[in-house]
Amino acid sequence: MGSTKRMQSPSRKKIVVSLCWVLAASVFIVLGFQEIRLTNQLVDNGQCAEDTVTASRIMHSRRQTFEIKYTFQVPGSDSFYTHSDAAGRTDLWFVLPEDQWRLATSKGHLRIRYASSNPGNNAPASAPPNYLDPWAGVGLGATIVAIVALCWFKGRKE
Numbered sequence: 001m002g003s004t005k006r007m008q009s010p011s012r013k014k015i016v017v018s019l020c021w022v023l024a025a026s027v028f029i030v031l032g033f034q035e036i037r038l039t040n041q042l043v044d045n046g047q048c049a050e051d052t053v054t055a056s057r058i059m060h061s062r063r064q065t066f067e068i069k070y071t072f073q074v075p076g077s078d079s080f081y082t083h084s085d086a087a088g089r090t091d092l093w094f095v096l097p098e099d100q101w102r103l104a105t106s107k108g109h110l111r112i113r114y115a116s117s118n119p120g121n122n123a124p125a126s127a128p129p130n131y132l133d134p135w136a137g138v139g140l141g142a143t144i145v146a147i148v149a150l151c152w153f154k155g156r157k158e
Contacts, residue, residue, distance in 0.1 A: 018148050018151070018152065021144055021147075021148050022144075022145060022148055024141075024144065025140075025141040025142070025143075025144035025145045025148075026141065027141070028137045028138065028140050028141030028144070029137070029138050029141035029142065029145075031086050031087060031134075031137055032134040032135065032136075032137035032138035032141065033134070033138060034086035034134075035085065035086040035133070035134035035137070036131065036134045036135070036138075038086055038115070038118075038121045039129050039130060039131060039134070041115045041117070041118065041121055042113060042114070042115050042121055042122070042123060042129070043129050045115060045116055045117070046113035046114060046115060046116075046125075047074075047113070047114055047115075047116045048111050048112065048113055048114075048125055049072050049073070049074060049075065049111070049112050049114060050072065050109050050110075050111060050112070051070040051071060051072035051109055051110050051111075051112045052070060052071055052072065052108065052109055053068050053069070053070050053104050053105060053107075053108050053109060053110060054069045054070055054071050054082075055068065055069040056068045056069075056101065056104075056105045057093070064098075065095050066095065066096050066097070066098050066100075066101030066102075067093040067094060067095050067096070067101075068093070068094055068096060068101060068104055068105065068110070069082065069083065069091060069092070069093055069094070070082065070083065070094070070110060070112065070124075072112050072114075072122070074114065074119045077119075079119070081114065081119045081120055081122060083122060083123065084120045084121070084122075086134075090120070094123065094124060094127070096124060096126075096127070100124070100126055104124075110124050110125075110126075111124065111125040111126070112124060112125060113125040113127075
């Protein structure tokens with residue numbers, strides 16, 4: 001008589017761990033696409049304003065980075081804005097090339113490009129759009145989902 005293999009149902013632990021990984025991956029994917037949307041918004045309808053450099057630093061790690069913090073006002077508004085990200089964090093450091101950093105810190109100001117519909121979405125006017133970081137987040141999230149899916153399919157065949 002041939003033996004029949006019974007397919008085991010996944011354990012509760014495997015389900016919970018898989019859901020946690022998929023949830024974490026979803027955060028990377030959603031924030032990545034949100035950052036891409038904000039970058040496109042800034043590129044498509046960015047307005048310019050002058051900022052005030054509020055802090056500067058040189059970071060020494062694998063390579064030197066030149067960073068600033070800034071604040072600015074939109075013409076006709078009493079609100080102040082700083083560099084922020086898709087997660088809603090504000091007053092963030094922005095990395096500049098050394099020559100732009102030296103110019104900004106010596107003058108104490110820099111031209112900023114902001115989205116007129118959302119001035120919290122802003123960056124130095126001279127900075128190129130950054131698509132690499134958000135796509136890396138999307139790729140990481142997609143990789144995590146693929147690994148979880150492969151583990152599930154492998155487990156079902158055994």
